[in-house]
Amino acid sequence: MMIGAGVSRWTMLHLGSAVIAFLVAETLLAAGYADPLDGLRAPATLVAVHLITIGWLSLLMLGALYQFVPVITTTSLFSQRLPILSFCSIVSGLAAMLVGFLALDGVAYAHVACLPIGGALVLTGFILGAINVAMTLWRARPLPLPAVFVAFGLGFLLLTGLAGLCFALAFALPNPPRFLLALAGQGLLLHVVAGLGGWFTLTAMGVSYRLLSMFMLAPDEPRPTSYAALGLTAGGLFLLIASGLFGIAAEHSMAAYEAAGALMAGTGAAFYLADIVHLYRARKRRHLELNSITAAGALALFTAAVAGSGVAAAFGGLERFAGALGYLFVFGWLSGLGLSQLYKIVPFLTWLEVFGKRLGKGPVPRVQDLVDEPRARPWFILYFAAVLLGTAALVFASAILLRFAAVAQLVATGFIALELWRARRPDPNAAPKPMGQGAPLPFARPIPPSNRSTHGG
Structure with a gap:
């Protein structure tokens, strides 16, 4: 095939x-x-x-x-x-x-x-x-562990969408039910947690376990910490959201249960990060491609967001720093990881479309021949620097600094998008470059032995 x-x-x-x-x-x-x-x-x-x-x-x-x-x-x-x-x-x-x-x-x-x-x-x-x-x-x-992360993420996706619809009805109905009004007034944090923590983060965890191991030629066997990351993160998020919803319905504080859920989820994230550090250390590919380097940057900001949230909660400053932590989480962790993996996924899928049929019929360019890492690297650096600047601007409530950071972030994202656009338009007749040992093909099914003489990793 x-x-x-x-x-x-x-x-x-x-x-x-x-x-x-x-x-x-x-x-x-x-x-x-x-x-x-x-x-x-x-x-x-x-x-x-x-x-x-x-x-x-x-x-x-x-x-x-x-x-x-x-x-x-x-x-x-x-x-x-x-x-x-x-x-x-x-x-x-x-x-x-x-x-x-x-x-x-x-x-x-x-x-x-x-x-x-x-x-x-x-x-x-x-x-x-x-x-x-x-x-x-x-x-x-039976599912491999990364797929189980995805399955839990799908459950939180539906919960997020349902909560959003409830908020919309509370705004639009002339006489909304009492529970909808209470949910709209007190449940915004639960909606955010279900989306950012459950849908996006659990799914990103599962995908990154598999992709990073393939991109870096690292061991992909689940470790005990991998199962702990899934159970604690998913279980903690569920406990936090369920106790919050019960508290709203019963008009009773469930702060202790919500704190326990948050602590569980944070511990699960710590186990996940420990696994990812292990992948980077155990990798066989010593020279990291730009997508793996920038993924490490996103993971570092995820670490900072989780640790910052824990410290702020411990000292009673979570509400004050929620905006800055959310900015770091959304733009640094989730968006940073998304952009980093797009830089590999887009050229790879393009390579499949343009050069896939030529496998076994002669040499073909590598996936890396479709991108220019030295040209793209400064824009990723600018993007992450702008995210850090924007986070600092929210900490100090500086509107001018925030606007400057947002402009820099837009410029960086625009040039990264331009690199993706260029990768989508390779010359199908370009002369192949010398091919070394590449990475496995991460977004395609395994190649039969008869077709493995040449590949484009």
Whole structure:
């Protein structure tokens, strides 16, 4: 079987749309329209936040999973039709939600009823995407550990979407039920935890376990700490969210249980980070490619965000520093990891499309021949530096410094996107360069022995 048969037809659509949404959100931050200093509930801030969480991170995750899950389960995707239906539902729902947020901001010709309509469409898209991935996982039982992380992440995805729809109904209904009002007033943190911690982080953990081991030729056998990372992180997040929801419904403080859940999740994250350090130390590929180096930067910022949250909570300053920690978490950890892996995924999928059919028929360029690391490296450095500057600006509540950081971050992301665009347009007749020992093909099914004489890692 040719490895090109393992390429998902909708992955690049999701990834390209995700990058566009990210650039739009960063433009709103750089222009000052969306200002994190105004608080998370400000309508303009909500526009940027949902462009990032739904348009950027969710489309990125789903697009990657359509390619990644069939690989780690050695099976085919359950449906090739559901991804486009899910995509259209999510994108149209996000557009409606943005109109609803503009209505909250007093924009004429926008109506707040667009919020529940958009929320329902986004949730429908999430359900369709989750069904597709879940059915693929179900057919591949027993699951490898990275796939179990993904399965738990899907559960939190649906919980996040459902909570978002509840918030939208609380805003739009003329007489919302008492529980919806209480949830809208007190449950925002639970919505954020389910999305950032459950859906994005658990999924990113599972994917990174497999991808980083393949990219760096590191041992991929699960360790006891790997199972501890899954159980503690997923269990802690569930305890935090469940106790919070019960407290809202019963009008009773569940702070002790919420703190216990947060502590469990933080401990699970620590086990995960220890595993990743082990992967970097045990790798056989001594020379790291740019995607692995920048992934290490994102992981370092994840460490800083988790440790910072623990210290702030211990000293009673979590609410004060929540904005800065959230900025570091979203832009440093999740977005930084996303950009770093796109720098490998996009050229690899492009390589499969352009050169995959030539395998076994003669020498072909390597995946790394489709990118220019020295040209891209400064933009990744600028991106991470801008994230750190933006985090500092939120700590010190400096609007000028925050605007400067947002502009620098936008510039860096724009040039990284340009590198991805260049990687998508290789010369199909380019002369192959000398080929050394490359990495395994991470986003395709295993190649039969007869086809392994030449590859493009």
